[in-house]
Amino acid sequence: MTSKILGGETDRVDGPAKVTGRAQYASDHNMPGMAYGYVVLSTIGRGRIREMDTEAALRAPGVAAVYTPFSTFKLYAPLPGYPENFSPLQDRTVRYRGQIIALVMAESFEQARDAAALVVTHYDSEDPNVSLAAGSPGISAPGRPGAPPARSTLLAPGVKSLDEALAASKVTVEATFPQAAQHHVAMEPHATVAVWRDGHLTAYTGSQFPARHAVSLATQLGVAAERVRVICPYVGGGFGSRVICWSEAPLAAAAALELERPVKLVLTREQVFTVVGHRGALTQTVRLGALADGTLNAVSHESDAAMPVVGGWPSRPADDISAVLYKTPNLAIDQRVVPLDISPTWAMRAPNEAPGAFAVETAMDELAVALNIDPLELRLRNYATVVPGTTHPWSSKHLRECYEVGAKRFGWSKRRARPRSRTEGQWLIGTGMATAIYPAGRGPASARIRFHDDGTVTVASATSDLGTGSTTALAVLTADALGIPVRRITPLLGDTALPPGAAAAGSSATGSTTPAIQSAAQAAIKALVDTATTHPDSPFRGKEPDEVRYRNGFLSTHSNDAISFATLLKVTQTSGVEAVGSSEARTDNGSYAYHGFGAHFCEVRVNRYTGEPRVNRFTTVVDVGQVVNAKTTRSQIIGGVIFGIGHALLETNPIEATGRLASSNLGDYLVPVNADIPDLDVHWLNHPDTIYTPQGARGVGELGTVGSAAAVGNAVYNATGIRIRELPITLDKLLD
Structure with a gap:
């Protein structure tokens, strides 16, 4: 019998609490006798702290304690595999600019902040290595559980190399795609309120994985995991930044234990940019070779990603895009990392897939232009029914229907293939499309x-x-x-x-x-x-x-x-x-691949005099199995597309030679606002994936981000004839 509840338009159960202010986020918790913390960050990119003068800070009004590497509490090493491979304040080494080097505790946030400004630090400084380009090509990216090798080659019988396959192709495309750091900038800054009672810690904090957060805290504090409780019924965004436990949480917990009173530690917006990780800088080179009819004969995807010396997320964009998206008899992947003296990188919404899709889907658009084939038709001619190099079909795949439904809803058949052929007054109008794919984990x-x-x-x-x-x-x-x-x-x-x-x-x-x-x-x-x-x-x-x-x-x-x-x-x-x-976690014998799919269609306008790019229309159709709630599904798809538009047109944080991230505030790091986003047309298919789960519901949160930036970029090319391969696509790059 068909469910009358699943897939319906159900209001958010937590909506009234959020809109009336009754929802309590981490920093909303206040305890009797609470002390407030404020962290001090390093101002050099690499080196060693020679000395720290804290006398003025200790004399400041309301100050309870100042913790530095010279006077601190004990924290143990974090869990293996966590972003940072050290715990704060345990040594004098400065590993990156923006590292926590002191914690000031006071009777109010303002007193702690003002006292922190009085801490004077003297360094023995070294020049940091922060240039991704200077360090490329890097070393082979570290592996992940269950992931294929970072470097692999699939060749058709009789083909000796990928270069040979490319040479045998009728048309080839090669392009390089640099991308600077990007940041989660969730609405709620990272914060922890730590309370000890009878040897047990309660931490009120934002977390995407409370159980892992508790284990991580216990590890760094040196206590049994059952003595740590994490509470986070409301979390003000995360996008990956709250999957793991960052330094503010063990610092707050350790200070609360030392002071024998509750502690609240809230990071400022600027501090969040370096303390809690970011999507690392990345450079990708994609080479495509096709026969005269547009079928792919060879795909090469190489990448060099920033890999902080302190640890972080090793970006491997080809694993989840080139390795699975299009059928090809010849495929070569080489994913490398470059060790740098920068703040930790970490997973950010569609961590490999979003940057990987921008590169591959832009290259596919370039191939369509070179072949004079409609970009949608090119993708249909290279539609994969099994994972390349295997005989494994997908548990459920209806991407072809996403293309068809999306094209009809958008009006893709009216598209003009020649760039700069459609104008409205001072605006150049163009359209573009791209594919979305994201793994379905369980x-x-x-x-x-x-x-x-x-x-x-x-x-x-x-x-x-x-x-x-x-x-x-x-x-x-x-x-x-x-x-x-x-x-x-x-x-x-x-x-x-x-x-x-x-x-x-x-x-x-x-x-x-x-x-x-x-x-x-x-x-x-x-x-x-x-x-x-x-x-x-x-x-x-x-x-x-x-x-x-x-x-x-x-x-x-x-x-x-x-x-x-x-x-x-x-x-x-x-x-x-x-x-x-x-x-249990999904276990199978490798008979199936599990992914969600989608298709994006975008129309942009670019001012012919100022170069200003704007998004006019956007249509996205996804295949995510059984939808649980139509309202929140729609919201997640829209949010993912907005993420992609932000990546395409606004977001970047270049790093200076000193190791300083140049745009670490919301005045300089731009994210989309209402005026940047038109009404978005989103739609989903109704094909429950009962091989994935009996109920057939797959995830949707990150799928909309994958490929949406490429759809914008491809539309910009169609409007202007200018191909932008380095995000964001800003007006200065479009002035010809």
Whole structure:
């Protein structure tokens, strides 16, 4: 039977709390006797701290303590594989500009901030290595669990090299795509409120993965993981920046332990730019070779990515784009990293896929121009039904339908192929398109469902909601599983005291949590039936469990009238019945590939006199399996596309020779605002992926970001005839 809840237009369950200000984010928590922290950052790019003068700071009003490498508490090394391979304030080495080198504690934020300005630091400075170009080509990128080698070659029989395959191609395209650092700039700055009671730590902080956050904190503090609780029911954005635990959290916790009082540590907007990671600078070179009919004969994708000496996210853009997107008999991938003295890089919404798609999808547009083939037709001629080099089909793939539906909704057939052939007054008008693809991951998750005697149900899981709609998804999935209205469901999440939840990362939270909720619902219904058949006051006492039927909140048998679960619990004087259900990470024998897909179509206008680029229209169609909630799905697709438009036209943070990131504030680091974004036309197909999960729901959060920047860039070329390969596409690059 088709669900009447899944895919419907359900309002956000947490919406009223957010719009009325009742939702408490990390820094909204205030405790009696609380101290406030303010961090001091290094002003050199590499070297060593010779001395620090903290006397004036210690004498400043309200100051409780000043912690530096010369006078500090003990923090242990972070978990292996975490971005930073050191803990703050444990030595005098300066590894990058913007590193935390001191922590000032005071009775108010303002007092801590003012005292921090009085700390004087003397360095033995060295010239940092910060140039990606100077360090290229780099060394082979480090591996990730389950990822293919960073360097690999797939050749057709009889072909000796990728260069040979390119030489045999009728048309070739080669292009290089540099990209500077980009930043998450979530609305909520990173913050932690740390409270110790009876040897146990409670940390109120924003996290996309509360369980991992707690383990990381315990590791750096040197305490057992069960002594750390992380609470984050509301998270003001993350985009990857809150997947792991950054330095402000262990600093706040250690200071709270030292001072024996609660501590609040909130990073300023400028501090967030260096302390919590960013999408690293990246240079990619793509070479494509095609036959006369447009079918690809060879694909080469090389990249050099910034890799901080202190650790970070090793960008591997070809793994999730060139290796899986288009069919080709010859494929070569070489993904390298360049060690640099910069702040840690980290995963940012579609971390490999967004930059990788910009390079590949721009190169595909260039190939279409060289072949005089429609860009959409070129992609259809290279449509992959199995992963290149394998016999593995996708669990579900309807990308061809995304192309068809998107083209019709956008009016792609009216496109003019010749650049600068369409004008409106002083504006040049152009259109472009690109493909989106994103892996469908699935991790372990647990959920607890409890029936209450007032007719309501709670569902609890220690996942988190950073604005993606997880709170509402939990309610919708539970309502669907139990057959009762969403209004009677209370979701609980963002607390490590709850059953272990999925990470809100990699667009995998919904896909991971859905089967756990189904399992919990079945177990809770069984527990309810057990109560019905065994409790002495139950009207179903003595019945066999298989005689009692649960349906839409009611229990019945052939000989008994239906009663609600609330009535059953009241007559048996049982306040509630609950059960926990779990699901494992997806395991298979490699028979299938799992991805979400999409197609972007964009129209831009470029002022012929000033070079100003603007987006006129944008259509995106995605294939993400079963949609859980139409409202939040629409919001996620729109948000992803806006992310891509920001990358295409606005966002960049170049690094200076000193190691200073030049645009580390919201005055200089530009992100899209309402005036930059037109009405976006987004649509999704309805093809549940029941191989991925029985319910068929895949993730959607990052898919819209993949390829959307390329669609904008390709439209700019169609409008102007100018091909921009280095983001962002700013007006100075379009003045010819």
